[in-house]
Amino acid sequence: MTHLLDPTAGAGSSRDGLDAWRDLPAVQQPSYPDLAVLKDVIGTLTTVPPIVQPHECDILRTRLAAVARGEAFLLQGGDCAETFDANTAEGIRGKVRTLLQMAVVLTYGASLPVVKVGRMAGQYAKPRSSDVEGSTGLPSYRGDAVNELHGNRTPDPQRLIRAYANSAAALNFMRAMATDGSADLEKVHDWNTAFVASSPLGHRYEELAQDIERALAFMRACGLDLSSMPATQGVELYSSHEALLLEYERALTRYDESGERAFALSGHLVWVGERTRDLDGAHIDLLSRVANPIGVKLGPTTTPEVALALAEKLDPLRVPGRLTMITRMGAGRVREVLPPIVRHVEAARGKGSVIWCCDPMHGNTTETANGYKTRHFDDVMSEVRGFFEVHASLGTHPGGVHVELTGDEVTECTGGAYELTAEDLAGRYETACDPRLNNGQSLELAFLVAEMLQAARATTSR
Ligand code: PEP
Ligand code: MN
Numbered sequence: 001m002t003h004l005l006d007p008t009a010g011a012g013s014s015r016d017g018l019d020a021w022r023d024l025p026a027v028q029q030p031s032y033p034d035l036a037v038l039k040d041v042i043g044t045l046t047t048v049p050p051i052v053q054p055h056e057c058d059i060l061r062t063r064l065a066a067v068a069r070g071e072a073f074l075l076q077g078g079d080c081a082e083t084f085d086a087n088t089a090e091g092i093r094g095k096v097r098t099l100l101q102m103a104v105v106l107t108y109g110a111s112l113p114v115v116k117v118g119r120m121a122g123q124y125a126k127p128r129s130s131d132v133e134g135s136t137g138l139p140s141y142r143g144d145a146v147n148e149l150h151g152n153r154t155p156d157p158q159r160l161i162r163a164y165a166n167s168a169a170a171l172n173f174m175r176a177m178a179t180d181g182s183a184d185l186e187k188v189h190d191w192n193t194a195f196v197a198s199s200p201l202g203h204r205y206e207e208l209a210q211d212i213e214r215a216l217a218f219m220r221a222c223g224l225d226l227s228s229m230p231a232t233q234g235v236e237l238y239s240s241h242e243a244l245l246l247e248y249e250r251a252l253t254r255y256d257e258s259g260e261r262a263f264a265l266s267g268h269l270v271w272v273g274e275r276t277r278d279l280d281g282a283h284i285d286l287l288s289r290v291a292n293p294i295g296v297k298l299g300p301t302t303t304p305e306v307a308l309a310l311a312e313k314l315d316p317l318r319v320p321g322r323l324t325m326i327t328r329m330g331a332g333r334v335r336e337v338l339p340p341i342v343r344h345v346e347a348a349r350g351k352g353s354v355i356w357c358c359d360p361m362h363g364n365t366t367e368t369a370n371g372y373k374t375r376h377f378d379d380v381m382s383e384v385r386g387f388f389e390v391h392a393s394l395g396t397h398p399g400g401v402h403v404e405l406t407g408d409e410v411t412e413c414t415g416g417a418y419e420l421t422a423e424d425l426a427g428r429y430e431t432a433c434d435p436r437l438n439n440g441q442s443l444e445l446a447f448l449v450a451e452m453l454q455a456a457r458a459t460t461s462r
Helices: 035-047 054-068 089-110 158-179 185-198 202-221 246-251 282-288 304-314 334-349 377-394 422-428 439-460
Strands: 073-078 114-119 237-242 253-255 262-264 269-272 294-298 323-327 355-358 400-404
Touching: 035 158, 035 246, 054 073, 054 114, 054 355, 073 089, 073 355, 089 114, 089 158, 089 185, 089 202, 089 439, 114 400, 158 237, 158 246, 185 202, 185 439, 202 439, 246 253, 246 282, 269 282, 269 323, 282 304, 294 304, 304 323, 304 334, 323 334, 334 377, 355 377, 377 439, 400 439
Parallel strands: 073 114, 073 400, 114 237, 237 269, 269 294, 294 323, 323 355, 355 400
Antiparallel strands: 253 262
């Protein structure tokens, strides 16, 4: 069995080498039982309208260029694995609200614009460490775009069409939420005030919330009508996902109107995961040839040399905002392994030639004695703190955070204000893959990161 549709369409067979990846090792691809069906599906996906537009990707890149310069902060968050069933208005609203709530707190803390990017509207494919699921012996679940979580684990190409349709619908809803008043600054702040009032650790966050309240009151007193100001009403919201399924990403890769640049139009920002970032592999090759802002995950075994080689391959022209390096080292390793990587990349390519973003989730996953995959809130925060410490000591910009979260009050990560324990996890453990911060834990993280950003700015402006 193979995942390759057209083994003859390799290097040089298409303009700009967009099919060169077909000649390269491609890991984590589904083994479809019937390639004729895949061919049919890909034929359809090649003709459907794209989910995002090239000019939107370009605008995001300019926003990210500000992050790279240290003039903005990146907030990227959403599910580990979106599912078709959970792709509801309520589910999307909850995640967008959580991102907006976090963004208000971070904007204040950083005194900088926050670039908001959902792990949403396309996060339907998962790389897996093992082909077989330990607990059941079944083939591993690889995301709703590939197979069923509760049901048939045989990869079904038709699911790619559903992934496309669900992504397009989610993005449509996100676009509406960006301008329909959902992002009203005062309303979002009111939710945060309610959170602070009800959280057992609310007193910890009260001061910052009151500072924001005072800032809003000051603006009103100056005669600024917040409810009529576009900047406090509408927001820019972007989508992102791991570009894992090569046939899917290739089918949605299109040229812009000038015909000069190809974009992966499945989402605004696409990233390569820790398991697929082989320098000479198919994923890095394909993404090196599209003009989107892109990300690459770096785990604790990454050497400084590999990090630099990846940066040079993915962003040889050093285009501002093009490349985000998403580091996920683990709370115990970040302070030791991150500095040489940052130092090496910045020394060779110049300061701020990539964005440094902290994923404090994937290096901190554990399993409880009662069999739940979890992450402790304190470990997550410890990695973020380590990330800030490293960048403070190197004089580089701690550019952003990348988190797995949901707007629902799930019980998947332990710790936090409610001090969730391993025993509590059974209450509402709903993730299809990795454990997510719930709405309250996400806000706690935002308040704590806002404090770190305030401290970082106080140091650099001195
Ligand atoms: C993920 O983001 O869900 C993931 C699998 O991350 P990583 O590639 O960093 O392991
Ligand atoms: Mn994950």
